[in-house]
Amino acid sequence: xxxxxxxxxxxxxxxxxxxxxxxxxxxxxxxxxxxxxxxxxxxxxxxxxxxxxxxxxxxxxxxxxxxxxxxxxxxxxxxxxxxxxxxxxxxxxxxxxxxxxxxxxxxxxxxxxxxxxxxxxxxxxxxxxxxxxxxxxxxxxxxxxxxxxxxxxxxxxxxxxxxxxxxxxxxxxxxxxxxxxxxxxxxxxxxxxxxxxxxxxxxxxxxxxxxxxxxxxxxxxxxxxxxxxxxxxxxxxxxxxxxxxxxxxxxxxxxxxxxxxxxxxxxxxxxxxxxxxxxxxxxxxxxxxxxxxxxxxxxxxxxxxxxxxxxxxxxxxxxxxxxxxxxxxxxxxxxxxxxxxxxxxxxxxxxxxxxxxxxxxxxxxxxxxxxxxxxxxxxxxxxxxxxxxxxxxxxxxxxxxxxxxxxxxxxxxxxxxxxxxxxxxxxxxxxxxxxxxxxxxxxxxxxxxxxxxxxxxxxxxxxxxxxxxxxxxxxxxxxxxxxxxxxxxxxxxxxxxxxxxxxxxxxxxxxxxxxxxxxxxxxxxxxxxxxxxxxxxxxxxxxxxxxxxxxxxxxxxxxxxxxxxxxxxxxxxxxxxxxxxxxxxxxxxxxxxxxxxxxxxxxxxxxxxxxxxxxxxxxxxxxxxxxxxxxxxxxxxxxxxxxxxxxxxxxxxxxxxxxxxxxxxxxxxxxxxxxxxxxxxxxxxxxxxxx
Numbered sequence: 001x002x003x004x005x006x007x008x009x010x011x012x013x014x015x016x017x018x019x020x021x022x023x024x025x026x027x028x029x030x031x032x033x034x035x036x037x038x039x040x041x042x043x044x045x046x047x048x049x050x051x052x053x054x055x056x057x058x059x060x061x062x063x064x065x066x067x068x069x070x071x072x073x074x075x076x077x078x079x080x081x082x083x084x085x086x087x088x089x090x091x092x093x094x095x096x097x098x099x100x101x102x103x104x105x106x107x108x109x110x111x112x113x114x115x116x117x118x119x120x121x122x123x124x125x126x127x128x129x130x131x132x133x134x135x136x137x138x139x140x141x142x143x144x145x146x147x148x149x150x151x152x153x154x155x156x157x158x159x160x161x162x163x164x165x166x167x168x169x170x171x172x173x174x175x176x177x178x179x180x181x182x183x184x185x186x187x188x189x190x191x192x193x194x195x196x197x198x199x200x201x202x203x204x205x206x207x208x209x210x211x212x213x214x215x216x217x218x219x220x221x222x223x224x225x226x227x228x229x230x231x232x233x234x235x236x237x238x239x240x241x242x243x244x245x246x247x248x249x250x251x252x253x254x255x256x257x258x259x260x261x262x263x264x265x266x267x268x269x270x271x272x273x274x275x276x277x278x279x280x281x282x283x284x285x286x287x288x289x290x291x292x293x294x295x296x297x298x299x300x301x302x303x304x305x306x307x308x309x310x311x312x313x314x315x316x317x318x319x320x321x322x323x324x325x326x327x328x329x330x331x332x333x334x335x336x337x338x339x340x341x342x343x344x345x346x347x348x349x350x351x352x353x354x355x356x357x358x359x360x361x362x363x364x365x366x367x368x369x370x371x372x373x374x375x376x377x378x379x380x381x382x383x384x385x386x387x388x389x390x391x392x393x394x395x396x397x398x399x400x401x402x403x404x405x406x407x408x409x410x411x412x413x414x415x416x417x418x419x420x421x422x423x424x425x426x427x428x429x430x431x432x433x434x435x436x437x438x439x440x441x442x443x444x445x446x447x448x449x450x451x452x453x454x455x456x457x458x459x460x461x462x463x464x465x466x467x468x469x470x471x472x473x474x475x476x477x478x479x480x481x482x483x484x485x486x487x488x489x490x491x492x493x494x495x496x497x498x499x500x501x502x503x504x505x506x507x508x509x510x511x512x513x514x515x516x517x518x519x520x521x522x523x524x525x526x527x528x529x530x531x532x533x534x535x536x537x538x539x540x541x542x543x544x545x546x547x548x549x550x551x552x553x554x555x556x557x558x559x560x561x562x563x564x565x566x567x568x569x570x571x572x573x574x575x576x577x578x579x580x581x582x583x584x585x586x587x588x589x590x591x592x593x594x595x596x597x598x599x600x601x602x603x604x605x606x607x608x609x610x611x612x613x614x615x616x617x618x619x620x621x622x623x624x625x626x627x628x629x630x631x632x633x634x635x636x637x638x639x640x641x642x643x644x645x646x647x648x649x650x651x652x653x654x655x656x657x658x659x660x661x662x663x664x665x666x667x668x669x670x671x672x673x674x675x676x677x678x679x680x681x682x683x684x685x686x687x688x689x690x691x
Contacts, residue, residue: 028196028654038509039314040396042478112638113584113608113622113645117573121624123601126663128649128686129624135691136623137233138666139188139225139646141684142169146223148239155678156202159209163216164245167223168192169200170683171648173284173294173375173580174633176225176234177355183230183640187242187355188223189292190633190648190685191281198657199680211329215248219278220294222246222355230641233687244358248277251361252351255425257457258366261467264346267339268332275346275364276332282393283375283490283580283633288386288408289420291354295373297393299347302326305335314474315372316394317344345471350376350390352424365424368402369453369473376402379493379542384408386423387542389500391488395507396516397474398482399432399491401450403543429454429470431482434533434549436520444520445550448535451480486510486522486530489594490580496587497612498540501552502533503578505594521549529556529563529576532591534611552589552617553578553609566609566617573621575607582634587611590622592631592647604631606647623647623688626665626681628654644689653681 115131128136140146143153143166150165173191195214224240227233237243252275258264264272282297300316304327307318317335327334332343349364350373368376371392378388384407390400405426409416430450437446452460453476459466461476469476486507493500504522511517511525518525521533532553538546554564557574565572579594589609596602603624610616622645625631629652637644653663661680664670669679 028194038395038515039316040394040474040478040484042484113636113643115620115622117620118622118624120574120596120602120605120621123596123603124627125603125624126627126665126668128626128665128688129603129605130688131622133691134688136686136688139234139685139687140167140221140223140236141666141682142167142171142217143678143682144236145238146221146236146240146243147245148243150238153678155200155680158201158205158213160212160216163213164247164249166245167221168219168245168247169195169214169217170650171221171685172282172632172650173292174635174646174648174685175284175286175292176635176637176646177286177290179356183642184227186225186234188221188225188234188236188685189286189353189355190221190223191284191294192217192219192221193280193282193297193650194218196651196654199653199661200658202658207325208329211324211326214324215277215326215330216245218248218281219250220244220246220281220292220353222353222358231643231689233689242356242358244355246278246353246362248279250277252276252278252364253361254346254364254366255422256366256368256470257454258467258470261471263342263467263471266332266342266346269346272342278351278362278364279347281351282373285375285377285388285492287352287378287420288380289417289423290356291352291421293376293378293388293424294351294353295375295390296347296349296351297372297374299344299372302347303333303335303344305344311472311475312344314472314478315344315348345370348372350388350424352421354421366470367425367427367429367454369400369429369469370471371397371400371473374489374491377490377492379495379498380408381542382540383543385543387493388424389491389493391485391491391502392474393487393489393505395487395509396484397488398477399485399488399502400473400477401430401432401542403428403430405456426457428452428456429473431477431480432535432547433481434483434485434519434521443550444523444554445548446520448483448547448549450545450547451477451482453477453480483519483521484516486527489578492581492583493542494583494587494589494611496583496585498537498542499611500535500537501581501589501611502535503581503591504531504533505577505579506530521551523551523554524562529554530578531555532578532581532589532609552611553591553619564617565619566611568615568617570618572617572619573605573607574602575605575619575621579630580632580634582636584608584636585639590634590636590645591619592634594630594632603627604629606631606634606645625649626652627663628652628656628681629663629665644687646685646687649684649686652683656680 147165171190172193177187179185222244224237225234280298281294284294304322305317348370350368353362354360374391374393376388376390386404388402404423409419434448459469486504490503507527534552536548538544556563577595578591580592582590591607593604605624606622608620630650632648632650635646652665656662663681
């Protein structure tokens with residue numbers, strides 16, 4: 001086995017990316033997904049009808065000119081009537097998390113995090129840009145020792161054992177969960193999505209060591225934090241009792257209807273109840289009972305598979321995906337092997353981890369379905385049922401909802417905690433169908449329905465068993481007739497107004513020959529900038545079948561034809577490719593980006609967007625991340641003397657190499673370096689606070 005560096009000339013996405021996106025990132029994070037035909041090849045008549053009706057109305061309204069692809073949604077220079085937001089039904093907030101203080105539903109508020117928007121940074125700027133009066137600090141970096149006895153970071157002498165005790169690579173989802181009333185202790189929980197071996201290892205490193213360290217650098221980290229008082233910078237505590245690393249080797253257990261199914265059995269696990277590790281963990285969410293949910297996303301790229309079965313090809317599995325060569329070190333990654341054909345079925349789930357108990361076994365919830373989970377975020381309905389919203393991050397894939405069978409028990413008694421830890425093990429899974437109501441009102445909006453996939457422990461999809469629906473959820477949603485979306489990534493409920501916000505990152509395949517064209521919920525051909533959908537549960541009840549929806553943002557450079565900023569007509573910051581979302585204490589939406597395709601390429605960033613009142617849709621840039629990096633996992637804290645924003649700075653310097661780095665974030669070590677001193681970039685969690 002030999003390790004060969006990435007051949008930049010033959011990267012599948014070379015020449016196909018936009019703006020600041022590096023083809024190396026596409027190759028390593030999602031297996032060059034956008035270079036392949038989208039795995040959803042279904043052709044539902046509903047979508048042709050919608051597109052035909054919408055385009056007909058465009059012509060009627062005189063909007064069929066070149067570039068006017070927003071299907072009646074005006075640019076920021078449009079008349080007030082055309083730019084107003086869609087109709088909204090005031091929602092009711094659900095349960096609140098231990099570390100948030102929701103305001104009143106439907107009432108616009110003013111965040112305590114006041115700032116002057118920053119200007120975009122050119123894509124080659126290797127620094128963190130923050131507003132005047134703010135500063136940034138690093139909390140924890142790739143390779144920092146977190147477990148007792150873990151060695152200090154030495155990039156030139158990495159081992160599997162050292163990596164298992166250190167903070168992992170490419171942090172994504174993030175939360176800071178305060179654990180005492182003074183706000184001076186907390187748990188930091190982060191995902192580690194993927195690895196970039198060209199930056200991580202010096203040339204000539206033993207290939208098996210590379211794989212073993214990469215396996216140990218995936219997964220999740222739990223790290224204890226401390227500070228002197230609220231508003232101060234956090235620091236992490238090496239060797240603290242609750243510190244934990246979860247890797248691609250950590251034992252997990254399955255629960256729910258598919259536990260023990262023949263579809264999960266392998267030579268290593270003939271009972272189908274346990275699995276080693278979690279892979280490609282992207283976004284997530286924190287539950288009201290204090291656990292963290294993590295989404296397994298682009299798992300297909302780790303496996304060699306035949307790809308001849310639709311149950312494989314619909315998930316992007318195939319013979320060209322195994323560029324990492326992990327099967328040469330661990331045979332379970334060879335899904336062409338008779339004993340491991342089902343191994344890919346054991347990934348693509350929502351994972352639940354209890355960060356307060358480092359001895360607990362993480363769980364994969366089969367009742368919540370298997371697809372390329374960006375994450376899962378929950379809200380407690382007024383009747384006590386827990387509702388989780390999820391996106392499937394693929395071009396032309398779907399938005400999902402899970403409603404627990406049992407209800408939340410309040411309090412922190414042992415009995416209540418045991419009960420709540422099982423809430424995601426049983427429930428009903430459904431998928432969203434968005435229906436446009438026409439463009440006569442001048443906006444993209446309409447009604448929607450949740451199409452049932454499972455109900456009361458039974459399959460609701462003809463010809464598919466319950467186990468098949470949950471293991472091959474994409475196929476079940478195809479049959480149900482769900483709406484194809486433009487890469488629905490983070491899907492989060494706003495605890496202030498009870499609405500749900502869907503970040504649709506982009507879809508440059510929309511409208512290509514043989515592929516679906518514009519629809520009201522996905523209004524642009526070759527959608528390179530993405531958009532944000534606002535969903536309003538009927539009567540504020542998250543368990544009902546009906547909802548309303550509208551487009552809050554159609555992203556891009558202000559003034560560009562087809563963009564829309566919630567009806568706001570003043571100056572806004574340019575924004576593209578919305579990815580992760582978060583909310584502050586008064587319900588403002590915060591959006592982090594993943595790619596900034598523009599005529600002048602710029603760094604990725606974090607933005608604040610009011611969702612109600614006269615400033616609804618006013619996009620304001622709060623920070624920029626360094627060259628090559630993506631802004632991930634935003635956390636906003638603006639109550640009780642706190643005024644901080646946290647982000648994971650993922651894949652800084654992607655496109656560089658060990659010998660020729662393109663970023664030096666966060667330590668900015670340049671020139672000659674001694675042993676143990678790393679000159680390249682280190683993915684990190686940072687805190688931005690008032691100076």
